[in-house]
Amino acid sequence: xxxxxxxxxxxxxxxxxxxxxxxxxxxxxxxxxxxxxxxxxxxxxxxxxxxxxxxxxxxxxxxxxxxxxxxxxxxxxxxxxxxxxxxxxxxxxxxxxxxxxxxxxxxxxxxxxxxxxxxxxxxxxxxxxxxxxxxxxxxxxxxxxxxxxxxxxxxxxxxxxxxxxxxxxxxxxxxxxxxxxxxxxxxxxxxxxxxxxxxxxxxxxxxxxxxxxxxxxxxxxxxxxxxxxxxxxxxxxxxxxxxxxxxxxxxxxxxxxxxxxxxxxxxxxxxxxxxxxxxxxxxxxxxxxxxxxxxxxxxxxxxxxxxxxxxxxxxxxxxxxxxxxxxxxxxxxxxxxxxxxxxxxxxxxxxxxxxxxxxxxxxxxxxxxxxxxxxxxxxxxxxxxxxxxxxxxxxxxxxxxxxxxxxxxxxxxxxxxxxxxxxxxxxxxxxxxxxxxxxxxxxxxxxxxxxx
Amino acid sequence: xxxxxxxxxxxxxxxxxxxxxxxxxxxxxxxxxxxxxxxxxxxxxxxxxxxxxxxxxxxxxxxxxxxxxxxxxxxxxxxxxxxxxxxxxxxxxxxxxxxxxxxxxxxxxxxxxxxxxxxxxxxxxxxxxxxxxxxxxxxxxxxxxxxxxxxxxxxxxxxxxxxxxxxxxxxxxxxxxxxxxxxxxx
Numbered sequence: 084x085x086x087x088x089x090x091x092x093x094x095x096x097x098x099x100x101x102x103x104x105x106x107x108x109x110x111x112x113x114x115x116x117x118x119x120x121x122x123x124x125x126x127x128x129x130x131x132x133x134x135x136x137x138x139x140x141x142x143x144x145x146x147x148x149x150x151x152x153x154x155x156x157x158x159x160x161x162x163x164x165x166x167x168x169x170x171x172x173x174x175x176x177x178x179x180x181x182x183x184x185x186x187x188x189x190x191x192x193x194x195x196x197x198x199x200x201x202x203x204x205x206x207x208x209x210x211x212x213x214x215x216x217x218x219x220x221x222x223x224x225x226x227x228x229x230x231x232x233x234x235x236x237x238x239x240x241x242x243x244x245x246x247x248x249x250x251x252x253x254x255x256x257x258x259x260x261x262x263x264x265x266x267x268x269x270x271x272x273x274x275x276x277x278x279x280x281x282x283x284x285x286x287x288x289x290x291x292x293x294x295x296x297x298x299x300x301x302x303x304x305x306x307x308x309x310x311x312x313x314x315x316x317x318x319x320x321x322x323x324x325x326x327x328x329x330x331x332x333x334x335x336x337x338x339x340x341x342x343x344x345x346x347x348x349x350x351x352x353x354x355x356x357x358x359x360x361x362x363x364x365x366x367x368x369x370x371x372x373x374x375x376x377x378x379x380x381x382x383x384x385x386x387x388x389x390x391x392x393x394x395x396x397x398x399x400x401x402x403x404x405x406x407x408x409x410x411x412x413x414x415x416x417x418x419x420x421x422x423x424x425x426x427x428x429x430x431x432x433x434x435x436x437x438x439x440x441x442x443x444x445x446x447x448x449x450x451x452x453x454x455x456x457x458x459x460x461x462x463x464x465x466x467x468x469x470x471x472x473x474x475x476x477x478x479x480x481x482x483x484x485x486x487x488x489x490x491x492x493x494x495x496x497x498x499x500x501x502x503x504x505x506x507x508x509x510x511x512x513x514x515x516x517x518x519x520x521x522x523x524x525x526x527x528x529x530x531x532x533x534x535x
Numbered sequence: 536x537x538x539x540x541x542x543x544x545x546x547x548x549x550x551x552x553x554x555x556x557x558x559x560x561x562x563x564x565x566x567x568x569x570x571x572x573x574x575x576x577x578x579x580x581x582x583x584x585x586x587x588x589x590x591x592x593x594x595x596x597x598x599x600x601x602x603x604x605x606x607x608x609x610x611x612x613x614x615x616x617x618x619x620x621x622x623x624x625x626x627x628x629x630x631x632x633x634x635x636x637x638x639x640x641x642x643x644x645x646x647x648x649x650x651x652x653x654x655x656x657x658x659x660x661x662x663x664x665x666x667x668x669x670x671x672x673x674x675x676x677x678x679x680x681x682x683x684x685x686x687x688x689x690x691x692x693x694x695x696x697x698x699x700x701x702x703x704x705x706x707x708x709x710x711x712x713x714x715x716x717x718x719x720x721x
Binding site for chain 1: 549557561565
């Protein structure tokens with residue numbers, strides 16, 4: 084008996100008992116939908132976390148942080164030099180496993196103004212050009228700082244699009260992409276010329292929403308435009324922070340703001356941050372050891388610094404994802420197994436109904452194997468049709484979840500999950516069909532024919 | 536030999552050597568007439584086209600070829616039984632067992648079925664027909680009467696010319712066994 088025929092007969096059997104088949108399949112449908120939906124949620128979560136991770140500078144970024152001196156160096160605490168440009172120079176010179184060193188000197192409580200508009204950037208820091216590579220910035224308009232800017236401490240700045248949106252108007256409001264290169268702004272009252280602007284950083288989901296919003300007509304604003312408080316209006320924190328950046332040349336920051344900003348107007352040469360990137364993640368440990376040695380030298384043995392790697396964070400992200408995937412997978416698997424039990428139940432009932440039919444088939448020469456395959460294929464067909472319906476249902480489920488869940492973690496349906504779900508339900512169909520098929524195949528033809 | 540055959544061999548014997556005709560027709564209600572007749576050939580592994588040709592041929596033999604697409608439920612009892620006979624014959628079995636083939640039919644239809652069996656018999660097929668009805672039994676060329684599980688009488692019309700009537704343990708006496716086939720048993 085050829086397979087195609089068997090499958091056709093199986094499909095007919097399903098069609099003949101539509102409602103019963105639907106109820107039988109419901110378990111599989113729900114199982115598959117929940118499996119795919121769960122995988123989609125986890126994938127969305129993963130995407131969101133990875134986007135955030137990259138927005139924060141990638142996995143190979145290491146932060147050099149200040150730290151209280153250890154107890155045994157308590158008496159040296161006064162001597163602790165903190166992080167200075169000396170450290171930066173030394174690292175660049177003597178730590179070959181460190182690929183990139185980016186010093187940052189921040190201006191706290193910074194306000195940027197232009198005309199009657201003002202904005203508080205997320206960070207206003209003096210940097211070296213190395214910061215572009217360090218924080219994975221992309222310059223879209225203009226230029227970044229040159230050596231000449233650095234040397235002459237030129238009053239120039241590079242801004243993120245968020246600053247542009249606040250001071251010059253966002254593309255959404257003005258209808259055009261304003262490029263404020265060459266414009267002057269005041270940073271804490273001092274005039275600076277904008278020489279460059281970054282691209283707009285946003286998550287996949289935000290980008291989609293923004294493009295969708297473009298197609299819709301904007302509602303007209305009644306009355307004068309107002310500031311809308313301090314909220315940042317949705318979106319990921321990491322992207323917001325990146326878009327509201329203002330960068331100055333390191334030397335400009337030093338000369339304009341910091342050289343007289345310490346206590347009693349004594350210059351404070353300490354840096355706010357030193358970020359480093361290692362040559363490769365495989366050699367993270369030796370690289371950090373190397374950096375440590377160099378820094379112990381410049382800090383005269385005082386251990387007032389520590390390293391913070393993103394590795395811990397990546398590990399915890401991965402662990403989270405793994406846990407979510409595992410727990411969701413187990414729940415989905417259980418519901419698939421329950422669906423399988425439903426199939427087995429209905430197959431048993433169905434062969435009981437069809438004992439006479441099986442007897443007839445045997446009387447005209449069906450072998451046990453033919454009957455066995457017939458029942459088994461029917462069970463698999465039920466499972467597979469259920470699985471396909473489940474895949475269709477999963478799209479609806481995912482759409483539903485997308486409406487409920489926060490926008491930056493919107494679920495993503497993955498083909499892998501779909502393939503796994505279908506294969507798993509096929510297996511469930513096989514296992515569920517085995518026993519009924521075996522039972523049917525062993526029926527005695529004479530007794531089966533007599534059965535009423 | 537039948538006794539020590541495996542289930543698989545038994546299935547093959549049922550498929551190839553024996554055709555069954557039942558009192559209650561035993562057609563599969565889900566399949567149409569043609570598919571019902573094709574079923575034994577599916578189990579013997581014949582290719583689709585040959586299956587179809589032979590099924591149509593068998594249906595023509597029982598004059599059911601114009602009902603090939605009907606479901607058993609849409610047919611009369613006689614038509615169902617003719618379909619069942621076509622199914623029994625389609626694999627060219629050595630012997631056809633018919634268990635009360637007319638038992639569930641009105642007498643006129645039964646007559647048609649019996650006529651069909653007679654025709655098949657004359658074509659040289661072996662048919663073992665079980666019946667309680669002496670009228671039906673009367674039309675057969677060879678008769679074995681069974682009473683309480685034992686052979687009561689054996690009448691063979693082929694050999695009737697030699698008048699060899701076996702009456703071994705019969706309480707009931709022979710009723711004109713030498714009579715030639717009576718065409719209307721009604």
